Amino acid sequence: MNVIEVNKLSKHFGKFKAVDEISFAVSRGEIFGFLGANGAGKTTAMRMLCGLSLPTFGQAQVAGFDLYKNAEEIKRNIGYMSQKFSLYDDLNIRENIRFYGGIYGLTDSEIKAKTGTMLKNLKLEKEGNKLVKSLPLGWKQKLSFSVAMLHDPQIVFLDEPTGGVDPITRREFWTMIYEASDKGTTVFVTTHYMDEAEYCHRVSIMVDGKIDALGTPLELKNKFSSSTMGDVFIKLARKAKRGDD
Amino acid sequence: MKQFLFFVRKEFLHLWRDKRTLFILFGMPIIQIFIFGFALTNEVKDSRIAILDEAKDEASEAIIHQLAASQYFDIEKTISEQQLVRAFREGKIKLAVVFPQKLKEQLQHTNAASVQLIADATDPNVANTLVNYASAIILDYQKQSKGFEPIPYTIKTEMRMLYNPQMKGSYNFVPGVMAMVLMLVCAMMTSISIVREKEMGTMEIILVSPMVPLLVMVAKMVPYFILSSVNIASILLLSVFVLDVPINGSLTLLVAECLLFTLTVLALGLLISSVSGSQQVAMLISLMGLFLPTVMFSGFMFPVENMPTALQVISNIVPAKWFYYIVKNVMIKGLGFQSIWKETLILVSMMIFLMAVSIKNFKTRLE
C-alpha cells in the first residue's frame, strides 16, 4: 500500500527547474530517506508534499489524498518537523503539547493522556512546565518529533531533524523513528548524514532537481560499487552542476 | 583603513538590498514635507458654519453675503433652532451665527442690536479665530451701513508680519520635520542595525575578526549618516522649490549645524543599541525615548513656552529642541552665527558627552 505516490512532480521558478519531474512511491511503514546535496531540490520537493508549496505540474498523492484538490485533508494526516524545530520558545512543554494536540483535534482527555506518556517516555516528567527555550537542543529535537507524532499521523515528514546534535542523541532519535515505523507510521526524512541513510528502508538521491538513484541502501551500494552510502552519494553528487541553495 | 572600508561596504549592501526599508527611509521625509507643507496648516479657512436667521431682512442678508464671500467660511446651511444642537453634535458645523428678529429695524430705531456667535469650543483656538473673523465682518457691515462716517478719535493699527509674511505653516514645520527625520534614520535605524547583528549572532564573528569593535560600529553608522545627508538635502530642496520656504541665512552654516546634529543623534543610536537586547526593545526605546520627546519638546508641534515648568526643564535635554531653534534662526530668520553660538555650544557638548558615554558603555558590554 503506497502512502505517497509521486509522478513527474515539478517545481519551476521561472526558467529554473528546482524540482524536475521526479517520480517515486513510498509504502506504509517505510522509513524513506530523501537525500541530496544542497541545492538539489529536496527541501522544495518536501515542501510540495506537505502542502507548503504549489507544484508547477505533475501528480502526487499523499495519504490517499490528491495534492492539488485535498491539501487540507493531507495536513490532517501528516506530521511535520522543520529544520528550525518550531516549538514555541515562550511556551512551556505542556502548553506546546496542548496547542498542537488541540489543533489536530485531540480531545482534552486524549491530550492529557498523551502528555503524560510523552513526558514519561522522554524522561521529562519534571520539566513539563519549563519554557522550551530553556531546553538543550537534543531534548528540543526529540520533543519536536514527539509532538509531530502526537496525532498519530500516517506519515511524518522530518526535515534534517538531527542537525547539530551529538551522536548519542542522534542514536536515541533514530530509535524513536524505528519505533514509529514499527507501529506503521511512514517516515519521510531528509538528512545529510550518510550513516543515517543506511538506517532507512529505501533511499532516493536527488541531483540537480532529478532523482538519480532510488532503492534500498544495499541495492544502491551494489549498483555504484561502493561500500558505504557516503561513497554512493559522492559519486552521484560529483556529477552535479548545481551548488548550494 | 582598508578593513574599515570593507565593513562600510558590507553595511551599505545590507541597507541597499532591503529595498522596502530603503524606500520608506527615503520616501518618508519627502511625503512628510508634502503633508506638512500642503495639508497641515494652522490657518483657519473654509470652516463650516451655519446661519440661524430670524431676521431675514436687509441687514442679515448683507452680513450673510459677506460671510459667504469670505475665504474663512463655508456656509453649510441655514438652520432652525431645533437643528442647532444636532448640527454641532453631528460635527457638521464649527460656528453658528444667530440673527435676532427685526435686526435692521432695531438698529435704525434703537441704535443697538445683538448678533450671537455660537462657537464649538472643543478646539479653543479655532473657536477664537472664527469668532474674531466673524466679528470683524459684522463690524465691517456696521461701518458700511453708516456710510463710512469716520468715528471720532480713532486709533488705527498697522500690522506687519515678520519672517513669514504669508503666514505659512510650513515655516514652522520644516525645521521640525528635519529633526524628526534625522532622529528616525540616525538613531533608530542605526541602533536596530547594530542590535540585529547581535540577535543573529553575527556580532560574535565580527568581534573575533581583527577589526577594532568600535570601528565596526562606526562602519554601521556610515550608511545612515549618508542617508540622512541625502534626506536633509531632499528636504531642503523640496522646501525651497516646492514649498517656497526660503533659506535666508548661510547655507554653509545650516549644513554644518545639520551635520553636528546628525552626529549627536548617531551617538544616541549607539547608546541605545548598547542597552538593548533585542530589536523590539531597540525600536521601543527609540520610539518612546527619542522620537516622542523630539516631537513633543522640540517646539515645532507644541509650544514649549506654554508647558509647565517641569516639562520645560525636560525639554532642555532634548537635542532636537536646540537644533530646531538653530535651524529656525538660520534658515528662516536669516541670522548668523552670533545669534546661535550658545545653542551650538550646547549641542556640541551634548554630542561629546553622548559619544563618550556610548563608547564607554559599548566597551564595557563587550567584556
Next chain:
Amino acid sequence: MRILRILLEKEFRQIFRDPAILRIIFMMPTVQLLVMPLAADYEVKNVKICVVDYDHSPYSRKLINKITASGYFTLVDYSDSYEEALSYVEHDEADLVLQVPHAFEKDLVRDNETTLFMSLNAINGVKANLGGAYLQSIITDFNNDARLDWLQAPRFNSTPVISIVPANWFNPLMNYQIFMVPGILVILVTLVGAFLSALNIVKEKEIGTIEQINVTPIRKYQFILGKLIPFWILGLIILTIGLLISRIVYGVVPIGSLGTLYFFAAVYLLAVLGLGLLVSTLANTQQQAMLLSFFMMMIFIMLGGLYTSIDSMPDWVKTFTLINPVAYFIEVTRMVILKGSSLEDIRSHLIIVFGFGVVLNSLAIWNYKKRN
C-alpha cells in the same frame, strides 16, 4: 471552534509572557496621557511683547498698563528703539513689538486719528494671529475708553452699534487639554491595533513558526482570527485604561454614552487590525513591519485632524480624509466625549468605518496564502 480557542490560548500566553508588549500596553497610555496634554497646550497666552514708546505721554503709558494688565501679555522690555526691540524677537525673547509713534496723544486729539505699529513674529501663524487679535481688541477697548473721556455720552450713542455676543459651547473654559485627550486616546488604540498586530505576525514569519502553522490543518480564517482577537481585546483594554486616566487626571468625563464610544471603538479596531494584518503580509522582517506601519499610521494621524483642522486642508487632501479611518475615529471620539453625540449622530461614521474593516480584512486575507 475548538481550534480557535486553542489558538487564542496560545496567543494570549505569548502576549503576556512578552515583557516588551506588557510595557507598551501599560506604560504607554500612562506616559502619553500624562505628558502630552500638558505639553500640547496651544492656548495663546503669555505673549511676550516689547514696547517702543516714542511718545512717553500719559496716554501711551495708560495704554501699556492696560496691555500688561490684560493677562495675555508679558512685557519683556520697554525699548528705546525699534532695532533694540527687534533683537529680542530675533532671539525668540519677544513675540511682538508695538511701536507708539511720537506725538501719539497729540495726533489723536488734533487730527482725530493716529496709528500704532505692530510687528509680529509670524513663524508661528496661530500665535501671530491670535496675539495680534488680542492686542487689537485691547487697543480697541482703550480707544473706546478714550472716546468716552472726551465726548459726551449722547453724541456717541448716535452711532448704531451691533454688539456681538459670543458663546462657547462644549468647552466653555476653553481648555485645550479637553481637546487633546480624545485625540490621544485614538492614537493609543490605533497603535495597538495596527502596529502591534503587524509586528506580531511578522515576528512569527521571521522566526519560522508560521511554517509550522501552514502545515497543520488550521484554516486561514482561524489563524487570522486567532491573531486579530487578542489585539482587538487589547485595544479595548487600552481604551479603558486611557479613559480611566483621563477621568482621574484631567476630569474628562464623557458626556455621551460610554456604550456608544466602545461600540464604535470595537468597529474601528476591526478596521485598523485589518490594516495591521495587511502590513504583515507585505513585510518580511520586523523592521520593515515596524517602519511600514509607523509610516502609514503617521500619515493617517497627521491627516486625521488631530493637530490641525481638516477644514483648512486643500481639497485633494480632504478627499484622502474620506478614506482615512483615523479621521473618523478622532471625530467620533471628540463628538461623543465632548459633545455627547449619540449613536444616531455617528451613524454614517459607523457605517463607513465598518466598510473599511470589511475591505481591509478581505484584502489581507486574500493576500495571506498558506501555500505559495
